[in-house]
Amino acid sequence: MVAAGYNPTVRRRRLGVELRRLRETAGMTGEEAAERMSWSGSKLSRIERGQVATNSDDVRDLLELYGVQDPGLRQTLVMLARESRRRGWWHVYGDVLPERFEVYLGLEPEASVLRFFQSQIVPGLFQTESYVRALLSSHPDVTDGDEVERRAAVRMRRQELLTAEDPPDVWVILDESAIHRPIGGPLVLADQLRHLVEISQKPHITLQVLPFDRGAHPGVNGSFDILEFAESDIYAPRLVHLENLTSSLYLEKTKEVTEFAVAFEHLRTAALPPAETRELLTEVEQRIRSRHAKEDEENHG
Numbered sequence: 001m002v003a004a005g006y007n008p009t010v011r012r013r014r015l016g017v018e019l020r021r022l023r024e025t026a027g028m029t030g031e032e033a034a035e036r037m038s039w040s041g042s043k044l045s046r047i048e049r050g051q052v053a054t055n056s057d058d059v060r061d062l063l064e065l066y067g068v069q070d071p072g073l074r075q076t077l078v079m080l081a082r083e084s085r086r087r088g089w090w091h092v093y094g095d096v097l098p099e100r101f102e103v104y105l106g107l108e109p110e111a112s113v114l115r116f117f118q119s120q121i122v123p124g125l126f127q128t129e130s131y132v133r134a135l136l137s138s139h140p141d142v143t144d145g146d147e148v149e150r151r152a153a154v155r156m157r158r159q160e161l162l163t164a165e166d167p168p169d170v171w172v173i174l175d176e177s178a179i180h181r182p183i184g185g186p187l188v189l190a191d192q193l194r195h196l197v198e199i200s201q202k203p204h205i206t207l208q209v210l211p212f213d214r215g216a217h218p219g220v221n222g223s224f225d226i227l228e229f230a231e232s233d234i235y236a237p238r239l240v241h242l243e244n245l246t247s248s249l250y251l252e253k254t255k256e257v258t259e260f261a262v263a264f265e266h267l268r269t270a271a272l273p274p275a276e277t278r279e280l281l282t283e284v285e286q287r288i289r290s291r292h293a294k295e296d297e298e299n300h301g
Contacts, residue, residue, distance in 0.1 A: 135183055
């Protein structure tokens with residue numbers, strides 16, 4: 001797992017998970033606890049979901065309310081509250097990053113295992129710079145070239161975790177449509193496919209393509225990410241991340257996460273093995289380059 005130092009997002013989520021557990025153990029609903037604290041229900045909910053930082057005094061008051069006496073646990077949670085208020089490296093890009101993505105940026109480096117199913121595009125950790133810029137330029141929220149460059153810089157920095165001293169295990173399954181969609185044009189796609197072949201040969205990375213001819217499969221309803229974390233006394237060990245154009249959703253309930261994990265196993269079984277995946281990627285890349293060269297020759301002949 002990549003060491004992330006004082007990762008404020010992860011601290012907030014760890015703190016929130018534990019505070020919610022302690023509230024439930026105390027037999028209180030969120031509404032009851034918020035009323036006892038003279039807070040709005042939304043404030044407590046955002047704290048428990050790790051969406052906002054909280055101060056150590058509020059944490060102490062919650063622990064008193066929940067009847068928590070264990071000095072070690074109290075000290076740990078107060079320390080998490082203090083650390084959750086620190087800023088991550090991505091803070092300097094806050095003007096171009098939606099808040100929901102800042103949460104993900106904090107979680108990703110802490111994961112020991114990352115599993116992605118992508119139905120339309122190459123996942124961010126595997127994208128080339130040209131591919132990134134082409135994607136960002138098509139986003140309706142991006143207003144100018146400077147914003148594209150700043151968002152691209154964030155995405156490229158994310159990829160540093162793949163070459164870290166102790167990187168996470170990364171397993172990606174791509175629907176075949178993702179390797180044919182000419183994002184950025186044919187040559188950008190060809191370069192992207194070559195990059196996939198190269199990066200997939202790293203020992204901690206597994207890449208598979210799910211062919212069209214497999215028909216219906218558990219991923220037809222959309223892409224998803226599964227993040228797994230090293231066991232901790234204060235953390236949910238796995239969560240699922242779902243994203244659309246305007247929002248992100250994090251699932252942490254065991255039943256829901258298990259369903260996605262089972263779906264991923266079905267997709268893994270149906271997809272081409274890694275070696276055959278590289279053969280397909282190389283074949284598609286060469287076909288694209290050959291077609292482009294022929295068209296270029298005809299246009300200039």
